[in-house]
Amino acid sequence: xxxxxxxxxxxxxxxxxxxxxxxxxxxxxxxxxxxxxxxxxxxxxxxxxxxxxxxxxxxxxxxxxxxxxxxxxxxxxxxxxxxxxxxxxxxxxxxxxxxxxxxxxxxxxxxxxxxxxxxxxxxxxxxxxxxxxxxxxxxxxxxxxxxxxxxxxxxxxxxxxxxxxxxxxxxxxxxxxxxxxxxxxxxxxxxxxxxxxxxxxxxxxxxxxxxxxxxxxxxxxxxxxxxxxxxxxxxxxxxxxxxxxxxxxxxxxxxxxxxxxxxxxxxxxxxx
Amino acid sequence: xxxxxxxxxxxxxxxxxxxxxxxxxxxxxxxxxxxxxxxxxxxxxxxxxxxxxxxxxxxxxxxxxxxxxxxxxxxxxxxxxxxxxxxxxxxxxxxxxxxxxxxxxxxxxxxxxxxxxxxxxxxxxxxxxxxxxxxxxxxxxxxxxxxxxxxxxxxxxxxxxxxxxxxxxxxxxxxxxxxxxxxxxxxxxxxxxxxxxxxxxxxxxxxxxxxxxxxxxxxxxxxxxxxxxxxxxx
Numbered sequence: 001x002x003x004x005x006x007x008x009x010x011x012x013x014x015x016x017x018x019x020x021x022x023x024x025x026x027x028x029x030x031x032x033x034x035x036x037x038x039x040x041x042x043x044x045x046x047x048x049x050x051x052x053x054x055x056x057x058x059x060x061x062x063x064x065x066x067x068x069x070x071x072x073x074x075x076x077x078x079x080x081x082x083x084x085x086x087x088x089x090x091x092x093x094x095x096x097x098x099x100x101x102x103x104x105x106x107x108x109x110x111x112x113x114x115x116x117x118x119x120x121x122x123x124x125x126x127x128x129x130x131x132x133x134x135x136x137x138x139x140x141x142x143x144x145x146x147x148x149x150x151x152x153x154x155x156x157x158x159x160x161x162x163x164x165x166x167x168x169x170x171x172x173x174x175x176x177x178x179x180x181x182x183x184x185x186x187x188x189x190x191x192x193x194x195x196x197x198x199x200x201x202x203x204x205x206x207x208x209x210x211x212x213x214x215x216x217x218x219x220x221x222x223x224x225x226x227x228x229x230x231x232x233x234x235x236x237x238x239x240x241x242x243x244x245x246x247x248x249x250x251x252x253x254x255x256x257x258x259x260x261x262x263x264x265x266x267x268x269x270x271x272x
Numbered sequence: 273x274x275x276x277x278x279x280x281x282x283x284x285x286x287x288x289x290x291x292x293x294x295x296x297x298x299x300x301x302x303x304x305x306x307x308x309x310x311x312x313x314x315x316x317x318x319x320x321x322x323x324x325x326x327x328x329x330x331x332x333x334x335x336x337x338x339x340x341x342x343x344x345x346x347x348x349x350x351x352x353x354x355x356x357x358x359x360x361x362x363x364x365x366x367x368x369x370x371x372x373x374x375x376x377x378x379x380x381x382x383x384x385x386x387x388x389x390x391x392x393x394x395x396x397x398x399x400x401x402x403x404x405x406x407x408x409x410x411x412x413x414x415x416x417x418x419x420x421x422x423x424x425x426x427x428x429x430x431x432x433x434x435x436x437x438x439x440x441x442x443x444x445x446x447x448x449x450x451x452x453x454x455x456x457x458x459x460x461x462x463x464x465x466x467x468x469x470x471x472x473x474x475x476x477x478x479x480x481x482x483x484x485x486x487x488x489x490x491x492x493x494x495x496x497x498x499x500x501x502x503x504x505x506x
Contacts, residue, residue: 076349077349078348098351098353101349102351104349106346106349108342108345108346110341112341112342112343112346114277114343115341116280117280121276121277126346129347129350129352130350130351131351157280173346177351
């Protein structure tokens with residue numbers, strides 16, 4: 001089953017901006033219909049249909065170049081789709097992108113931070129871009145630095161950080177705007193096992209706050225441990241969708257990694 | 273915060289504040305002597321313009337570095353609009369230009385700068401430098417659009433810096449080079465500042481120069497913003 005409820009692409013204007021009232025009413029944070037992204041002769045995303053509920057932790061898995069990051073880039077407004085619709089938090093990304101940006105937080109694959117600023121200054125800079133009041137920003141910064149165990153190093157320039165610390169800062173910046181929907185693209189790459197487990201707990205706590213989390217990861221055990229549902233994407237197509245348990249039962253495997261290898265094995269064997 | 277992120281980087285700090293200081297002291301002490309046929313009063317307009325021209329390089333380097341490090345992409349996912357983003361860079365660089373005028377004037381004062389206009393001339397030079405900095409922001413954005421990396425941006429920025437150096441700032445103009453200089457924004461900047469520091473405020477050439485600087489700067493910065501948004505932002 002790759003959809004909960006078939007919704008109509010009905011659009012209405014709300015405050016002068018386009019809002020998909022059906023998607024919001026049905027409790028979906030994200031609704032994607034026939035999404036296509038082409039780069040010249042390469043189709044990075046090829047007709048993806050998907051709904052993600054509010055408060056759901058959804059993992060998008062796939063081999064390198066499968067279309068995961070492109071999908072996230074479309075949903076966060078970085079890349080325009082070639083065809084299809086993407087509704088995020090009730091707003092169409094083509095017509096209501098400014099509103100989409102007020103409710104999302106994006107943790108990119110690379111640690112995109114200002115290396116010559118310290119952690120607090122980086123967080124403050126991005127907090128200002130979200131127009132967060134000063135007192136709220138300080139309180140939120142302290143809380144996130146404490147939670148991710150980065151407070152002690154928060155006055156050090158980011159260029160002196162280890163890979164794992166940069167990842168934590170990357171994650172904090174994504175969450176400083178208190179987003180309803182968070183896109184976490186490989187958030188734990190480069191972290192040691194202890195930091196990774198702590199980050200898992202943190203990601204779980206975000207879900208418990210009823211935020212929608214869209215996670216992409218190459219650590220399949222991470223997806224298995226955290227996700228409500230998993231989508232496997234390959235050659236730009238969503239080829240499998242369901243809960244980890246459902247997928248393991250369907251493919252008669254002991255863990256999600258075996259499911260992943262079974263489904264995407266052809267590509268891996270081809271060495272692509 | 274825009275200013276802070278520039279000042280924290282040694283290379284940008286050098287270009288923005290130390291470079292004009294070094295330039296003022298070196299040129300002032302080396303050439304600012306009537307024995308050379310020059311004096312510091314005549315050098316200051318060129319020094320101010322020269323410092324503002326180097327904003328091209330800081331803008332080009334910082335935008336291409338932020339693009340390369342994924343920071344522009346990341347900032348694109350925040351509620352900040354493109355106009356707010358560009359506006360903050362423009363204001364930051366106008367502030368830098370104003371600081372440079374103050375810095376150069378104070379240092380030049382220490383080595384004999386005595387404008388006929390008095391300090392009123394220096395105050396009048398502030399908005400002119402801020403206006404001129406717009407053209408440097410625009411040329412910096414064009415450079416960042418063309419350049420793939422910050423290193424390339426450094427090299428490419430000289431395409432816009434050198435003509436402004438040779439045809440408008442330091443080198444005395446001949447009849448031929450004056451015709452070329454008519455198309456170079458820094459020529460009008462130096463001319464305007466020279467007249468302002470002479471206290472020749474009723475001279476209509478000042479209005480003409482400032483008018484040209486304003487129009488050319490707005491055109492260049494608009495072209496820079498449009499090109500960067502279309503081709504240079506990702």
